[in-house]
Amino acid sequence: xxxxxxxxxxxxxxxxxxxxxxxxxxxxxxxxxxxxxxxxxxxxxxxxxxxxxxxxxxxxxxxxxxxxxxxxxxxxxxxxxxxxxxxxxxxxxxxxxxxxxxxxxxxxxxxxx
Amino acid sequence: xxxxxxxxxxxxxxxxxxxxxxxxxxxxxxxxxxxxxxxxxxxxxxxxxxxxxxxxxxxxxxxxxxxxxxxxxxxxxxxxxxxxxxxxxxxxxxxxxxxxxxxxxxxxxxxxxxxxxxxxxxxxxxxxxxxxxxxxxxxxxxxxxxxxxxxxxxxxxxxxxxxxxxxxxxxxxxxxxxxxxxxxxxxxxxxxxxxxxxxxxxxxxxxxxxxxxxxxxxxxxxxxxxxxxxxxxxxxx
Amino acid sequence: xxxxxxxxxxxxxxxxxxxxxxxxxxxxxxxxxxxxxxxxxxxxxxxxxxxxxxxxxxxxxxxxxxxxxxxxxxxxxxxxxxxxxxxxxxxxxxxxxxxxxxxxxxxxxxxxxxxxxxxxxxxxxxxxxxxxxxxxxxxxxxxxxxxxxxxxxxxxxxxxxxxxxxxxxxxxxxxxxxxxxxxxxxxxxxxxxxxxxxxxxxxxxxxxxxxxxxxxxx
Numbered sequence: 001x002x003x004x005x006x007x008x009x010x011x012x013x014x015x016x017x018x019x020x021x022x023x024x025x026x027x028x029x030x031x032x033x034x035x036x037x038x039x040x041x042x043x044x045x046x047x048x049x050x051x052x053x054x055x056x057x058x059x060x061x062x063x064x065x066x067x068x069x070x071x072x073x074x075x076x077x078x079x080x081x082x083x084x085x086x087x088x089x090x091x092x093x094x095x096x097x098x099x100x101x102x103x104x105x106x107x108x109x110x111x112x113x
Numbered sequence: 114x115x116x117x118x119x120x121x122x123x124x125x126x127x128x129x130x131x132x133x134x135x136x137x138x139x140x141x142x143x144x145x146x147x148x149x150x151x152x153x154x155x156x157x158x159x160x161x162x163x164x165x166x167x168x169x170x171x172x173x174x175x176x177x178x179x180x181x182x183x184x185x186x187x188x189x190x191x192x193x194x195x196x197x198x199x200x201x202x203x204x205x206x207x208x209x210x211x212x213x214x215x216x217x218x219x220x221x222x223x224x225x226x227x228x229x230x231x232x233x234x235x236x237x238x239x240x241x242x243x244x245x246x247x248x249x250x251x252x253x254x255x256x257x258x259x260x261x262x263x264x265x266x267x268x269x270x271x272x273x274x275x276x277x278x279x280x281x282x283x284x285x286x287x288x289x290x291x292x293x294x295x296x297x298x299x300x301x302x303x304x305x306x307x308x309x310x311x312x313x314x315x316x317x318x319x320x321x322x323x324x325x326x327x328x329x330x331x332x333x334x335x336x337x338x339x340x341x342x343x344x345x346x347x348x349x350x
Numbered sequence: 351x352x353x354x355x356x357x358x359x360x361x362x363x364x365x366x367x368x369x370x371x372x373x374x375x376x377x378x379x380x381x382x383x384x385x386x387x388x389x390x391x392x393x394x395x396x397x398x399x400x401x402x403x404x405x406x407x408x409x410x411x412x413x414x415x416x417x418x419x420x421x422x423x424x425x426x427x428x429x430x431x432x433x434x435x436x437x438x439x440x441x442x443x444x445x446x447x448x449x450x451x452x453x454x455x456x457x458x459x460x461x462x463x464x465x466x467x468x469x470x471x472x473x474x475x476x477x478x479x480x481x482x483x484x485x486x487x488x489x490x491x492x493x494x495x496x497x498x499x500x501x502x503x504x505x506x507x508x509x510x511x512x513x514x515x516x517x518x519x520x521x522x523x524x525x526x527x528x529x530x531x532x533x534x535x536x537x538x539x540x541x542x543x544x545x546x547x548x549x550x551x552x553x554x555x556x557x558x559x560x561x562x563x564x565x566x567x568x
Contacts, residue, residue, distance in 0.1 A: 051515065051522070053379045053386060053389075053515075053522075053523060053527055066449070067383055067384045067385035067449050068384070070385055070388070070445045070446065070448060070449050071384060071385055071387055071388055071445075073445055074388040074391065074392065074441075074442040074445045074446065075370070075388075075391060077438065077441045077442055077445070078391045078395060078438050078442060079366070081434065081437060081438050081441075082434075082438075082541070085434050085545070086545070086548075089545070089548050089549060089552065090548075092552055093548065093551060093552050093555065096552060096555040096556055096559055097555055099559050100555055100558055100559050100562060103559065103562035103563065103566060104562065106566060107562065107565060107566060110566075272495065275491065276491075276492070279487075279488045279491055280481075280488065282484060283477075283481045283482055283484065283485060283488060284480070284481070284482040285480050285481065285482075288480075289476070289477060289480065289481060292473050292476055292477070293473045293477060293492055295469075296466050296469035296470045296472075296473055297466075297470060297473075297492070297495045297496075297499075299462070299466045299469075300463065300466065300499075300502065303462065335498060336495075339494055339495065339498060343414070343491040343494055346414035346415070346487070346490075346491070347414065347487045347488060347490070347491045
């Protein structure tokens with residue numbers, strides 16, 4: 001079977017770790033370097049972000065109501081999404097396991113026959 | 114004493130390989146002109162369509178020139194990349210290149226420079242066109258403009274050349290190239306658009322342009338380094 | 351499945367059942383009120399959304415270097431979790447933003463780079479699904495670019511003009527808010543491990559199925 005080679009190197013030989021490590025180090029250093037020019041970015045017209053969360057003591061009940069649908073919606077999204085993903089995984093796993101068992105049975109029968 | 118099953122062949126220096134690959138591509142292109150003309154025409158058509166779609170009461174939208182320029186370059190580069198490697202695939206020359214006793218990264222760099230040359234040729238036409246159609250005053254700061262355009266083009270081409278080469282033997286490659294390429298180059302495009310927009314501002318701020326240019330340089334270095342390593346790893350059977 | 355799977359799954363389930371109780375007991379925030387409590391699920395989802403492409407990228411690098419199928423399976427599983435947790439993050443964030451910022455979405459560095467990272471996850475899955483033979487290596491190449499995007503997503507909020515809260519929020523949380531947060535983070539982390547295990551089990555089963563088809567053909 002024709003194998004693609006370069007400089008007489010077998011394609012089975014793994015790519016050298018040193019090259020990979022070098023590339024990774026350069027990439028990390030440069031990505032860190034990218035944060036430096038970020039500091040030059042002008043203070044924008046966007047509102048200042050909150051850099052810490054401050055708890056309140058007593059919460060007047062009427063202020064909570066408008067937020068409730070968004071809050072509940074968010075939790076439904078997360079739990080619902082996770083539930084449907086687990087369901088999908090289980091179904092796929094079940095279908096493949098079923099096929100595996102069927103084929104194993106078929107192989108056994110052919111082995112006997 | 115045996116040295117293994119595969120005979121050691123004299124290896125070609127990196128720069129010479131790059132030059133041979135680049136010269137081959139440029140020669141083929143200059144003789145046929147197929148990709149250059151079609152890419153250029155497509156890019157110009159893109160810009161004109163945006164002009165037709167966005168012009169209201171005879172005036173172009175404010176601040177739209179930079180985005181339109183880079184969208185047109187992005188779309189045109191996708192076509193050029195697909196077609197360049199399709200030509201390699203049909204002639205089976207990519208297989209021959211990979212079989213040759215040359216460093217694989219040199220093949221990538223040669224192809225990359227070819228793509229950059231193609232895009233540069235298109236940009237030479239597109240920049241004045243966008244300047245004219247959208248009264249964008251793109252050439253007010255030519256040195257910065259060239260810096261932004263060159264670095265953004267390198268970033269696009271670096272990832273595009275890698276992905277196009279990777280996909281050459283894949284089915285649905287025409288569809289898959291934009292699917293893979295566009296999300297990865299979005300940061301480069303954003304930086305290019307923002308940098309070009311900053312050049313067009315009435316109150317020209319060097320610090321802002323320098324920031325986007327530095328960011329583009331960083332993207333270029335990261336992407337080219339990553340692509341060099343990945344090309345070698347992926348293009349072996 | 352490994353022996354620890356079922357007990358871990360039960361523990362994870364219990365943690366998710368208990369978490370709303372802890373979250374409800376946490377105080378409201380002075381500027382955002384109650385709606386900030388979306389944070390207790392949004393942030394752990396976001397951290398898993400950042401973890402998954404790193405696992406995918408690392409496994410892809412190993413696959414390209416060593417050529418072992420196990421690394422490829424892990425990368426594929428992690429790519430699916432990138433898309434899952436990315437969807438959860440990108441859906442819960444706007445629900446919170448609508449109340450906190452008055453808008454569903456802004457094109458700032460954090461949100462844009464997160465959306466890009468999510469799309470790279472999709473690109474990986476599309477390539478695996480439709481790329482045909484050899485798409486494992488190609489997808490590994492794409493995954494490396496996705497992994498490189500992750501540090502950019504994380505630091506973007508500290509260095510660009512953005513109204514998204516920066517990374518200083520978590521270290522400065524008071525205990526009343528920090529406790530439910532870390533509880534949820536561990537719940538999500540345990541869930542991440544469980545989902546990876548299930549997904550890997552699926553890939554093992556598929557490999558076994560392919561081998562059986564080949565054996566039957568012989």
